[in-house]
Amino acid sequence: MRNMEKIDQLEAWLDENRYLALREELENLDEVEISEIIDELPSAKALKIFRLLKKDQAAEVFAELEPGIQGKIIHEMTDRELEVILDEMFVDDLVDMLEELPASVVTRVLEITDEHTRGTINRFLKYPKDSAGSLMTSEYTSLKKDLRVEEAIAYLRSFGHDNETLYSCYVVADDRTLEGVVTLRTLLLASDEALVESLMDSEVVSVSTDLDQEHVADLFMKYDFMTIPVVDSENHLVGIVTVDDIIDVMREEDTEDFEKMAGTLPSDKPYLKTSVWELAKNRMGWLTILMISGVLTGNILAHFEHAFISIPLLVSFIPMLTDTGGNSGSQSSTLVIRGMVLNEIKFSDGLKVLWKEFQVSLMAGAFLALITYLRLIYSYPDKPMIVFVVALSIQATVIMAKLIGALLPFAAKLLRADPAIMAAPMITTIVDAGSLFVYFYLAHLILGI
Amino acid sequence: MRNMEKIDQLEAWLDENRYLALREELENLDEVEISEIIDELPSAKALKIFRLLKKDQAAEVFAELEPGIQGKIIHEMTDRELEVILDEMFVDDLVDMLEELPASVVTRVLEITDEHTRGTINRFLKYPKDSAGSLMTSEYTSLKKDLRVEEAIAYLRSFGHDNETLYSCYVVADDRTLEGVVTLRTLLLASDEALVESLMDSEVVSVSTDLDQEHVADLFMKYDFMTIPVVDSENHLVGIVTVDDIIDVMREEDTEDFEKMAGTLPSDKPYLKTSVWELAKNRMGWLTILMISGVLTGNILAHFEHAFISIPLLVSFIPMLTDTGGNSGSQSSTLVIRGMVLNEIKFSDGLKVLWKEFQVSLMAGAFLALITYLRLIYSYPDKPMIVFVVALSIQATVIMAKLIGALLPFAAKLLRADPAIMAAPMITTIVDAGSLFVYFYLAHLILGI
Structure with a gap:
């Protein structure tokens, strides 16, 4: 709400060419606030605002912007302006941006960056999407193990400017093999004469460049890391992943699970930035599959047509029964799927879960x-007999639904599929068919129809 | 899997009293691995393993354990042993633990801790659950603004041992009013003679003790913070929240949303540690409400009984129709609810969302x-006419379901209720009733029954 008012005011000032007031207002805002405002504005106005920023502020704001608007700003900038901005950005932010931009913009960016950065960017762009390699930054802090604390601190003070974090210092050999880790805290609290080697922890938890980001996030969760080192196949340090990126990964992964469990293909973009056509496309797949699987329930009902022709009242309870089944089943599958994501439920817990459910x-x-x-x-x-059949069907349906709901995620794991996508959308259809069959079969047995 | 084998081996060694082998194996594991093993063992064995740990390792492992087993270990420890462990723990971990333990254990812990810590703990225990106050730790790093960099670093090196993090240093006045923040990085990279005041950022984003943890997490997301300062109503610094605790909060909040959206009361405990009775209790509420709301669909069907008595085929398509409606609706409500959680969709976006859906x-x-x-x-x-009615009903149902699915989360917000709990479980029942009504009403109009 406050943001909306601020945007309106800034737009008004722009229209009235009141640049002085604008500049003053912008200086009072931080980079996140400004980037949010720029993201909301129409692109011509967004560019004008961006040009009013001071150099150092501009670089910080730029890194926070949405890729679409980043592309437009790059298009309008001179090479010199672009160079300043690119220089200030960390490699991981740069690579994230380039992954989203059209090829022509990427080429221009690569032409402007210096040879060394270009090499790094090109290497980073080759790592698979959602891998530790694509998530990492190359601006890590490294030390040699034979330094004394005093020397190490002096080194960090002179050469630490370009590193994304100074907090975890990785100890590497001459060939960049990862040998240990020492936090800046440990260095500071130690005596000047101590050797880095004697302070470092040589049991470093590291990840390889191709590890999936979900597993990287699991390690951060488990160990409360601030950073984690990324190594190549020969244990050479090639980068670090920082906790701020992991927070984004976690939210992204959870969002994907929400989407999948609702039968929607996951989308990279925020809802309001996703086109109608894309939203529709992402949803139609599962809707179609689930609708067509309705053939099954249709056939079961057709098979028992004589039952509800002789007792039409039976029809009234169909939605209540199938909904109760669906709700019971998705309670179980949701809890099991989430437990698996959080590593609280392992594949070997299958029988325990089934018995509990x-x-x-x-x-x-x-x-x-x-x-x-x-x-x-x-x-x-x-x-009384019809009532008895309905009540008995409820009991049977709940048992069946919860067992199926618990089993499906394990079945998905067995097939090496994602439980969120395999188990969650299917549950209603499968349980519907089961509960209708149970209902009419019990009616047939007990009511003799 | 690997963990299971390790546990089996450790248990075997315990049974054979092979303590030397055990001790050696334990030294090779880190505190997270050991705590995971102890959590899995029966409590008598868990205690034995814990006693085999070296003092400093024991304190680290203890902080990682589940509250249940922490309580049992405290029960078995001498006062002296307990004192060592408590001394090593940060106040936030200590308070988290005490919140879960029975009163008798809490009393014993409070008796053993020194007066100052006891005062802090008691103050912390008073903050509402899930507030910034209950999440924060009091072991923050603070500086005075008139220090030179050289003095500030020397100060941190001498007195920083007990702080949870040295990375963000908060600048406070003599009365502890928060005046600014300076990172250790900035201090290190500055010249020895610079004043803290000239380096600090005086526009500090801080939170008050009673802010909900969800909003604290939002700020971390937005600004990529490592820590955030917590202030009282007079802007006095009282603690900091660190990013590792925020990661847990995010996962917790997302887990709660998954649970709520599946119509289950959220549980603090992991699935396998939750009793059958508690699981059943958490689920029965919504199941009952939703089942009883089936009266509505039952009444609609009873009202149109004559329709399916004359054309029984109509019944066959009921589950397909209601399921398609339910699936369409929950796709929309899930995306909108998630967008609201991620602050991508604001209340003022209501019309935009509705038009898109x-x-x-x-x-x-x-x-x-x-x-x-x-x-x-x-x-x-x-x-052909029956087929036409079914197809038309599908179109109408999908429109209705998506509009209701988009509207419900906004309605929940308007009523200041949680969209995840208000909108998600209700959607199926509401859409079911709507789609059945549309279906039979169209059949009545078009087929003249």
């Missing part, structure tokens, strides 16, 4: 069946 | 209706 389903099912019985026997006192 | 629903609905028409006209070539 079975007990839960007995309890919850019995409770729901009782409520159903009491509610329906009051409404239909003259049809 | 309307267009998506036209597209997706038309596609699904077409497929339905083609599939059914092939199966039922002699019933």
Whole structure:
């Protein structure tokens, strides 16, 4: 809300050419606030605002912008202006940006950067998307193990300017083999004469460039790291991943899981920046598959047509029954899938989970069946057997739904598929078919139809 | 998997009293690995393993353990042993632990800690759960603004041992009013003679003790912070929140959202540590409410009984129709809810979202209706009007479901309720009723029944 008002005011000042007021206002804002404002403005105005920023502020704001607007700004900048901005950016932010920009802009950026940075960028662009390699930055801090603390600190003070973080210093051999890690804290708290070697922790947890970002995030979760070193196949240090990028990864991965579990293809872009056509496309796949799998429930109902022709009342309870089944099943599958993501549930826990869900389903099912019985026997006192069939079906459906809901994520794991995508959208359809079959089969047995 | 084997081996060694081998193996593991092993062991064995640890390792492992096992270990420890462990723990970890432990254990812990720590703990225990106050630690690093860099670094090197982080140094006045922040990096890279005041950033983003942890996490996301200062109502610095705790908060909040959206009360404990009774209890509420709301769909179906008595085929398509509606609706509500959590969708975006969903629903609905028409006209070539009714109902249902799915989260916000809990579980039931009504009403209009 406050942001909206600020944007309106800035736009008004722009229209009135009140640049002095604008410049003053911009100096009071931080880079995140300015980038949010620029992202919201139409691109012509966004460019004008950007040009009003001071040099150092401009570079910081630029790194925060959405790729679309970054591309437009690059297009408008002179080579000299662009060089200043690129110089200030860390390699990981630069690579993230280049991955999103059209080829022509990428070429221009690569032409302007110096040879060394160009080499680094090109190497980084080759790492698979969502790997530790594509996430890392090459501006890490490294030390040699034979330095004394005093020398190490002096070294950091003279040469640390370009590093993304000074907090974790990685100790490397002459061929850049990773030998250990020492935090700046440890260095500072040690005596000047101590050797880096005696302070470093040589059991470094590192990741290889091709490790999936989800697993990198798991390590950050487990060890409360600020950074993690990335090594190539020969254990040479090639970069570091920092915790701020991991926070984004975690949110991204969780968002993807939400999307998948709702039967939507995951999208990289925020909702409001995604086109209608893309939103529709991402959703139609699962909607179509699930709708067509409705053939199954249709066939079951067609098969039992004689049952509801003779007792039409049976139809009234179909949605309640299938919904209760669907809800019960997705409770179980959601908890199991989430437990797997958080590494709280392992594949070997399958039987334990199944047994737990079975007990839960007995309890919850019995409770729901009782409520159903009491509610329906009051409404239909003259049809006790039908009421009994409905209540019994509720109990059976809940048991079935919870077992299937618990089993599907494990089945997905067994097939090396993603439980979120395999198990969550399927559950309703499978449980629907099961519950309808149980319902009419029990009606057939008990009511003799 | 590897962990399981390691645990089996350690248990075997325990049974055979091979303490030397055990001790050696434990020295090769880090504190996270050991704590994971101890958490998995039966408590008698867990205690034995814990006692085999070296003093400094024991304190680190202890901080990582589950509260249940922490309580048991405290129970077995002498006062002296406990004192050593407590001394090593940061106040935030200590408070987290005390919040989970039974009162008798808390009393014992408070008796053993020194007066100052006891005062801090008692103050921390008073902050509301899930607030910045309950999340923060009091071991922050502070400086005075009139120090020169050389003095500041010397000060940190002498007195920084007990601080959870040295990375962000907060500049405070004599009355502890927060005046600025300077990173250790900035200090190190500056010249010895510079004044802290000239280096510090005086526009510090801080939070008050009672701010909800979700909003604290949002600030970390937005600004890529490592720490954030927590102030009281008079802007006195009282603590800091560190990024490692924020990562846990984010995962926790996302997990809660998954649970709520699946119609389950959120649980603090991992799935496998939650009792069957608690799991059942957490799930029965929504299951019952949603099942009873099936009265609505039941009544609609009862109202249109004559329709499916005259055309029983109509019943076959009920589950396909309601499921397609439910799936379409939860796609929309999930995306909107997630967008709200990530601050990508604001309340003022309501109309934009609604218009977008309307267009998506036209597209997706038309596609699904077409497929339905083609599939059914092939199966039922002699019933074109019935097929037409079903296809038209699909289109209408998808539009309605997506609009309701987009609206519900905004309605929840308007009522100051949590969209995840208000909108997600309700969507199926509401859309079911709507789609059945549309279906039979169209059948009534077009087929004249």
